[in-house]
Amino acid sequence: MRPSFAPRLVNGPLYDPVVYTRILNEKDAVLFDCGHFFLSGAGLANKEILLINSIFVSHAHMDHFMGFDYVLRVILHRDKPLHVYGPEGITDKVLSKLRAYTWNLTMEYMLEVNIHEIQKDEILISSASVKDGFRKVRRQRQPRQGNLILRQPRYTIEAVALKHNTLSLGFVMKERLHVNIRSEVLAKKGYRAGPWVGRLKEMILEDETDGTLEVETVSGQKDMQIKDIIKDLVIISPGQKLTYLTDIRYSKDNLKRIEKISSGTDLLFIEAFYLDELKKEAYAKGHLTAAQAGEIARMVGAKKVVPMHISPRYHDQVDIIQDEISRSQMG
Ligand SMILES: [Zn+2]
Ligand SMILES: [Zn+2]
DSSP states (O other), X not given: OOOSEEEEETXXXXXXXXXXEEETTSSOEEEEOOOOOOTTTTOOOHHHHTTEEEEEOSOOSHHHHTTHHHHHHHHTTOSSOXXXXXSTTHHHHHHHHHHTSOOSSOTTXXXXXXXXXXXXXXXXXXXEXXXXXXXXXXXXXXXXXXXXXXXXXXXXXXXXXXXXXXXXXXXXXXXXXXXXXXXXXXXXXXXXXXXXXHHHHHHHHTTOOSSEEEEEETTEXXXXXXXXXXXXXXXXXXXXXXXXXXXXXXXXXXXXXXXXXXTTOSEEEEEOOBOXXXXXXXXXXXXXXXXXXXXXXXXXXXXXXXXXXXXXGGTTOHHHHHHHHHHHHHO
């Protein structure tokens, strides 16, 4: 199966956790957390930042939120809006950042920032524009549908509130379906490639497969039943699932919530702040140890685990952290 998401741990496992995820074949990327970008390292190119439509902020501790200004600086001339999702209180925090600058030369700019504050029963959406220096705010409320916070044609994002020593949101990104066109049999079955193939994919993703579609064949254009085209050409499989978890306490309550939202995850980005020797300290500070990260990986059946946010005290012992995760993941 060719993957649809291309995620990358921008700063590597040792520094502020930032996961940049491109949605392949779309002008779309999302960012999980937004700490300090270490630009000298494998950082993000401006053209990658320009593709970011949504930023998901787990919580507003500085190491997860200070890079917001940098993203804003890069996309300021863009006319596509930016969406920021975060826990209770995020609206005031983002607005404070936006209003901290002098905006007297931006009247011609188009950028709009939409802040989605994930509350218990609803999402509070606040929209502000650089045009007036983010002074006027339009507000709107949306009832929550389970854990869902964003639905796109190709993927959904869910959020769950977890305990750190403040609230920290965990995020799950799910591809809705993985639609593979068997291009190798296209000609053999009498079809000709064309824009209809993209339309077909869209209709499958939108679950509109009852009708007909005009396709191009070797003998010209033809209306065909979508179900028949699917039989000929398409492999539909369950989509990829990616989980992002950081700054959380190892507690029964958190584990229950994580299991519910993250089971069957393909790729798990998870903090491994300390080794298990500092379990008590980890609990007090609301962080996971490597062994606990491994246990969570086992609980949700993660196919691949990417440790991140490792405490500076272990920066020369990443192998040991990795070993502790693997050992506990195997049980
Ligand atoms: Zn934190
Ligand atoms: Zn942190």
